[in-house]
Amino acid sequence: MLQVSYIRDNREQVLERLAVKNFKQPELVSEVIELDDKRRSTQTTLDNTSAEANAAAKQIGELMRTGKKEDAEALKVKTSVWKEDIKRLNEQLNAIEEELQQKLVLLPNLPHSSVPKGLTxxxxxxxxxxxxxxxxxxxxxxxxxxxxxxxxxxxxxxxxxxxxxxxxxxxxxxxxxxxxxxxxxxxxxxxxxxxxxxxxxxxxxxxxxxxxxxxxxxxxxxxxxxxxxxxxxxxxxxxxxxxxxxxxxxxxxxxxxxxxxxxxxxxxxxxxxxxxxxxxxxxxxxxxxxxxxxxxxxxxxxxxxxxxxxxxxxxxxxxxxxxxxxxxxxxxxxxxxxxxxxxxxxxxxxxxxxxxxxxxxxxxxxxxxxxxxxxxxxxxxxxxxxxxxxxxxxxxxxxxxxxxxxxxxxxxxxxxxxxxxxx
RNA sequence: GGAGAGAUGGCAGAGUGGUCGAUUGCGGCGGUCUUGAAAACCGUUGACUGUUAAAGGUCCGGGGGUUCGAAUCCCUCUCUCUCCGCCA
CATH class of the missing domain: 3.30.930.10 (Bira Bifunctional Protein; Domain 2)
Structure with missing residues (x-):
């Protein structure tokens, strides 16, 4: 399996090498990069939302301990939105990652520079x-x-x-x-x-x-x-x-x-x-x-x-x-x-x-x-x-x-x- | 095939709802001491993601659920081990 980071950084070279292997689906390369872009942006959003939810959960624990029950309850209400977001983003992320993986495993290894072109x-x-x-x-x-x-x-x-x-x-x-x-x-x-x-x-x-x-x-x-x-x-x-x-x-x-x-x-x-x-x-x-x-x-x-x-x-x-x-x-x-x-x-x-x-x-x-x-x-x-x-x-x-x-x-x-x- | 137990960092093994990515021991690495080594002592030590660097995020077999919050509670799957049976 090729590394996505390598494909991203060396797109033209990857396409050129795949051609030596007579790879029939070069469009997969762009698709992989696009999916990875989607993966990254979804991941970032998810991370940020999780960070907020984590901070709030910690704060609630603190408030409970110090007896500020009402404040804690107020905060709990706010977290429900994050919770839904996190669940939705996670599902999205899983779907994207699965699709990415499915395409990634279809790409063969890149031939070494000494490999001659040829079919038979x-x-x-x-x-x-x-x-x-x-x-x-x-x-x-x-x-x-x-x-x-x-x-x-x-x-x-x-x-x-x-x-x-x-x-x-x-x-x-x-x-x-x-x-x-x-x-x-x-x-x-x-x-x-x-x-x-x-x-x-x-x-x-x-x-x-x-x-x-x-x-x-x-x-x-x-x-x-x-x-x-x-x-x-x-x-x-x-x-x-x-x-x-x-x-x-x-x-x-x-x-x-x-x-x-x-x-x-x-x-x-x-x-x-x-x-x-x-x-x-x-x-x-x-x-x-x-x-x-x-x-x-x-x-x-x-x-x-x-x-x-x-x-x-x-x-x-x-x-x-x-x-x-x-x-x-x-x-x-x-x-x-x-x-x-x-x-x-x-x-x-x-x-x-x-x-x-x-x-x-x-x-x-x-x-x-x-x-x-x-x-x-x-x-x-x-x-x-x-x-x-x-x-x-x-x-x-x-x-x-x-x-x-x-x-x-x-x-x-x-x-x-x-x-x-x-x- | 039957019955039971379990899956936590390189290994062993704690941890039954918050400050736990996780006590401790061993191992590894660095140091002190030593001519050198051992012993002893001190320090350090998971992976992935992300970033110039950070921050942040994820991971306690896999998946799902409960909860503001799960290694910890519930469901489910997979795998491993032990005993019995069978057998090379």
Missing amino acids: PEENEVVLENGAKPALPENALPHWELAAKYNLIDFELGVKITGAGFPVYKNKGAKLQRALINYFIDEAEKAGYSEVSVPLMVNEASGFGTGQLPDKEGQMYFVGEDKLYLIPTAEVPVTNIYRDVILKGEDLPVKNCGHTPCFRREAGSYGAHVRGLNRLHQFDKVEIVQIAHPDKSYEVLEQMSLHVQGLLQKLGLPYRVLRLCGGDMGFASALTYDMETWSAAQQRWLEVSSVSNFETFQSNRLKLRFRNAEGKTQLAHTLNGSALALPRIVATLLENNQTDKGIKIPDALVPYTRFEWID
């Missing part, structure tokens, strides 16, 4: 490409066929138990999941992140805090009876640890990592590109989250990007880094890097990580603040990234490392899998 994924900027794309033999298989050939993943069984997009991992396929999770967590801890293990369901307040609610309800599974949402990413519970928290300046940056399954309805996404592990309703992911000082958050973003890249390098996977264009960015993000690995058998790039700086967009909703050098409270910046999401890593590992002898496990992972080959 094709307009994302390739920041860098790293690692050689492997040349596979003629008879190379896509991962879903490899998964069947080596009995690693049973998609049909998942359909029986739950439905499409809920695969069953078996044998070395299952062990590979655990190995990757442990490997990613260990690497995150080496980089200074402390591990947390968090609930997989969250309440409405948490969903609002990180920006999934109110408008992205359709993407989350909802347990209606208890009004809880299955998390689409660990970002939600991990970041919400710090909801309504005022951190000390010296606590920054806060660094947390955690593994969770992630649940996504993925309503409306069907077709060839969802085959196999490419798009699932349930998958495992290790997430890294940082809460940073506003002056440092872009340094932190680069550092997080390098951490993710380091993982891909150690796994020997060719990858590229994209800076998302305005149209492809998430609602809450100010700058997002996507990391994609090259899937040699599918001959396409697969997104395996997304690293974002949300600046104060989330922290304003979360009321996540820190005490700055002047001792005043100030909104912190929040960042997060996948490090990494498993399914597409598994897909590229299987595809890119296939040989006549079987599938070669990267050296970095062998201590975790305790096998070198899937054969």
Whole structure:
């Protein structure tokens, strides 16, 4: 959520930045400012009336105590007018504030100055490409066929138990999941992140805090009876640890990592590109989250990007880094890097990580603040990234490392899998 | 699922109609003392809004009501805890 005071002071810049995100309702900006003007004037009137009423109430108490009952009664009569005014003004104020809030939550975050204009994924900027794309033999298989050939993943069984997009991992396929999770967590801890293990369901307040609610309800599974949402990413519970928290300046940056399954309805996404592990309703992911000082958050973003890249390098996977264009960015993000690995058998790039700086967009909703050098409270910046999401890593590992002898496990992972080959 | 208790400042915990944004303790910060630290002692210490700064206003789980005046009384919702039952 954007701060009203910022919108007021930087109206033109806000409009210009929203255009980069192809925001369709720029008129909301003026409406928000107008409502805030109304809010302020109503608030001032209410405050002044309350001040008079408070003074009178105090005076009545004084008169009662000193036995001047008649004077007190006279004053009581006068207060009835204020009382009505206060009630009416309060109702007005609540209505204005509610309307203001409703419009405010419709405004997406402002993109960073480095974000390219653009509407579609094709307009994302390739920041860098790293690692050689492997040349596979003629008879190379896509991962879903490899998964069947080596009995690693049973998609049909998942359909029986739950439905499409809920695969069953078996044998070395299952062990590979655990190995990757442990490997990613260990690497995150080496980089200074402390591990947390968090609930997989969250309440409405948490969903609002990180920006999934109110408008992205359709993407989350909802347990209606208890009004809880299955998390689409660990970002939600991990970041919400710090909801309504005022951190000390010296606590920054806060660094947390955690593994969770992630649940996504993925309503409306069907077709060839969802085959196999490419798009699932349930998958495992290790997430890294940082809460940073506003002056440092872009340094932190680069550092997080390098951490993710380091993982891909150690796994020997060719990858590229994209800076998302305005149209492809998430609602809450100010700058997002996507990391994609090259899937040699599918001959396409697969997104395996997304690293974002949300600046104060989330922290304003979360009321996540820190005490700055002047001792005043100030909104912190929040960042997060996948490090990494498993399914597409598994897909590229299987595809890119296939040989006549079987599938070669990267050296970095062998201590975790305790096998070198899937054969 | 049944029964009961509770929700107050970072934490603990007072406060049953006026001078209460709130006693006190712990914690935090500053100081005295000390070579330094601890202890002891002294002082200080909520958030939001508003203003150049003040003043003022709001907040004792949320919402509503009674009253000139509510942390305190009434209604309602939510959440938490304890015991019993069930269960990993």
